[in-house]
Amino acid sequence: MIQDPINFRHLEQKLNQTQADKYVKKLTTKAYILLFLYAQLHKEDCLRALSDCVLNQHLQRATGLSSISAAQLSRKNNTVDPQLLMMLFLELVAKMKGKPVPDSKRLLKIVDSTTITMNPNQFPWAHFRKTKAGVKLHLRLVFLGKGQVFPEKAILTSAQIHDREELDALVDEEAMYVFDRGYIDYKAFDRFSDNGMFxxxxxxxxxxxxxxxxxxxxxxxxxxxxxxxxxxxxxxxxxxxxxxxxxxxxxxxxxxxxxxxxxxxxxxxxxxxRERWAIELFFKWLKQHVRLKTFYGQSETAVHNQIILSLIHYCLFLLVHQELETSASLLQISRWLKGMLWYPAKKWLHRLQFRTRKENVKT
Structure with missing residues (x-):
């Protein structure tokens, strides 16, 4: 299935170390991840709608649940450590099939941030102006060519944090970086030059x-x-x-x-x-096609978890896209996968490859 690239074995090891699931009798962290990725794919409106989805026998088998309440989903969403999800995201990033770039100076990485606005009455912890609330997603995007990008590093902060404060965390290895004037920092420019970062x-x-x-x-x-x-x-x-x-x-x-x-x-x-525009298109895609306009929880942990799960959701589709080597858009692939979600991975990959060949012949 689409979640196969996720290293759940490593997740289980981490959970055993921290004993995060020690007293969990029903909704394990793995089941939580599968349910919320399902919610992302189908853009479920609320936790009550997601709890109703567990009536689906396929989802029951995947999660090991026969039922779950919205209250239980909410509690889990508020307690899962976002760093665990960030670990899974970074492991998926490592699986991306990038074109080999022998010269680090030719490896293009784009740095930028986007503010995800929220209702200040519902998210008082996220206030950054009198009448506004939000969080900021700082992102490093690897650019492999037109239409070929993937997120490589993500940092979540309050919206009031200036972009420059996260620049050193995002520019931390030899490569060619592109960013906008919001990141202008003369001391950082000197450090980059001294350390061989362009x-x-x-x-x-x-x-x-x-x-x-x-x-x-x-x-x-x-x-x-x-x-x-x-x-x-x-x-x-x-x-x-x-x-x-x-x-x-x-x-x-x-x-x-x-x-x-x-x-x-x-x-x-x-x-x-000018290739910097690719990250603007990525942020636009993310906000249009994953669940970020409405949040399933109001705590900082719940919001961070949903944003990281949206990045995991994107990476899973991108891995399918790379496996198929298709010109089909990620949106088209998501539509195909909705119809074949519960097929074994080899079977739906075979069907998607067949569908892709038909699409290519038409074009």
């Missing part, structure tokens, strides 16, 4: 720069200037040299791109920065 970002309009050298740019192209610069003023100045590329975006607006890459053409760096 980045491309957008520089704020009011940033102070000093030109050290100018490079020739092609005439008639999008690149307006290409310079080696010092960044900052006398009080707050970065120690390393950086590269400032002034370019035009697709709408003709001027953008200032800051990077510590001097070995790539300016046009390629402009293209790399």
């Amino acid at each position: 980045f491309t970002s957008r520089l704020k309009k009011n940033a102070v720069t000093q030109t050290i050298r100018s490079y020739a740019v092609p005439e008639g192209g999008a690149i307006q200037s290409d310079q080696m610069i010092l960044l900052g003023d006398a009080l707050h100045q970065a120690e390393n040299f950086f590269r400032l590329i002034v370019s035009q975006d697709d709408q003709g607006r001027t953008i200032r791109i800051i990077t510590n890459r001097f070995d790539l053409p300016a046009e390629e760096l402009g293209t790399i920065y």
Whole structure:
């Protein structure tokens, strides 16, 4: 079944160590995960609706439950440790089949965050403005090409935490990183350069720069200037040299791109920065197609669990997508899987491969 890639054996070992399920007689952590992934797939409206789903004999066999109440689901959702679910998410990430990238400088990773807003009356612990509440999902996305991305690292914080505060946690290994101007941090830029980590970002309009050298740019192209610069003023100045590329975006607006890459053409760096849009599309997909607009619980633990389960849900579909090597969208795959959810994994993979071949022939 679709949940087969989840390492439930490792989960069981962790549960035995912490004795989290020691006195559980009915709703185990494994059954909880299966039920809430089922709720994600079918976009169940509430815990009462999910409890009714256990009338399904297939779901009973998968979870070992003959019945469950909404109250029991709520208690479990409020007590499962989010770090356990994060562990499962990271294990699924490790199974992603990325294209081999021998040069770490060519491995593109996009960093950004999105705020998930909530009703301040229902979630008072999540207040970040007078009339607003929410949590922030900080994410690192691996970019393998157009339409080929997967989440690699996620951090959940209150919505009032500034993006810069999580930058070091998300930029922690050699690669090429892309992020927006909300992450501008001169000290961090120096650390990245000193530690062999490359980045491309957008520089704020009011940033102070000093030109050290100018490079020739092609005439008639999008690149307006290409310079080696010092960044900052006398009080707050970065120690390393950086590269400032002034370019035009697709709408003709001027953008200032800051990077510590001097070995790539300016046009390629402009293209790399534009790939940042992939994470915006990912956040849009996540909010439209998984259960994040309505939460099954109001505690911080319940909210974090639901967000992490939504990432697990996405990874499971992505693993199916990679297994099939299909051009079908994740949304199309989810529709297929709803109809074949209880088939053995080999059987539904065979059927989906057959369906994919038919779809490819049509196109």
